[in-house]
Amino acid sequence: AQRVTQPEKLLSVFKGAPVELKCNYSYSGSPELFWYVQYSRQRLQLLLRHISRESIKGFTADLNKGETSFHLKKPFAQEEDSAMYYCALRIQGAQKLVFGQGTRLTINP
Amino acid sequence: KAGVTQTPRYLIKTRGQQVTLSCSPISGHRSVSWYQQTPGQGLQFLFEYFSETQRNKGNFPGRFSGRQFSNSRSEMNVSTLELGDSALYLCASSPLQGGTDTQYFGPGTRLTVL
Numbered sequence: 646a647q648r649v650t651q652p653e654k655l656l657s658v659f660k661g662a663p664v665e666l667k668c669n670y671s672y673s674g675s676p677e678l679f680w681y682v683q684y685s686r687q688r689l690q691l692l693l694r695h696i697s698r699e700s701i702k703g704f705t706a707d708l709n710k711g712e713t714s715f716h717l718k719k720p721f722a723q724e725e726d727s728a729m730y731y732c733a734l735r736i737q738g739a740q741k742l743v744f745g746q747g748t749r750l751t752i753n754p
Numbered sequence: 755k756a757g758v759t760q761t762p763r764y765l766i767k768t769r770g771q772q773v774t775l776s777c778s779p780i781s782g783h784r785s786v787s788w789y790q791q792t793p794g795q796g797l798q799f800l801f802e803y804f805s806e807t808q809r810n811k812g813n814f815p816g817r818f819s820g821r822q823f824s825n826s827r828s829e830m831n832v833s834t835l836e837l838g839d840s841a842l843y844l845c846a847s848s849p850l851q852g853g854t855d856t857q858y859f860g861p862g863t864r865l866t867v868l
Binding site: 741742745746 | 758785787789796797798799802804809810812835844846848850855856857858860861862
């Protein structure tokens with residue numbers, strides 16, 4: 646069965662410090678991974694996806710098939726990064742996303 | 755373009771009643787997916803519609819159903835409501851054209867079952 650695991654429910658770092666939000670997945674097919682973010686009182690929105698291999702708002706994520714991981718990283722955290730982050734796996738050939746439980750990131754000034 | 759809209763935004767029902775939630779996708783988007791979000795289970799996929807046909811279904815009981823109209827608007831219905839159906843119901847639309855399949859989420863409908 647497909648599964649996405651985000652081991653940290655809460656993560657707190659200081660402004661300017663590096664951030665890493667962990668995501669591991671279990672899927673027998675060809676994985677397509679995403680990171681979604683939900684800022685306070687806003688809707689869920691796509692942050693980045695592994696196939697685009699781009700950096701959004703300073704965040705990057707690399708798909709590691711050997712470790713079945715898709716960790717989200719940012720070298721220098723900013724206060725506006727405080728939000729709920731969800732890692733998601735798209736089931737091959739479908740518009741079905743399997744989400745992790747989410748990590749609430751808090752950036753302290 | 756206007757984003758995905760969902761109505762109503764808040765709803766209070768009692769056990770045993772039924773409820774219908776509505777989702778209007780972004781103009782031109784043909785795929786609509788529904789998700790249930792609860793504190794305990796997180797975000798869970800309910801179903802997806804494309805061109806008025808249900809293409810995928812999550813692991814939910816038959817009390818949960820949906821449909822899509824010719825203008826791509828979608829509704830989901832929950833019959834015989836249970837307390838555990840209290841949740842935020844999210845709708846997401848996707849164009850599924852030109853290789854673009856990103857899902858854009860609506861603000862959600864908060865359902866409370868008393």
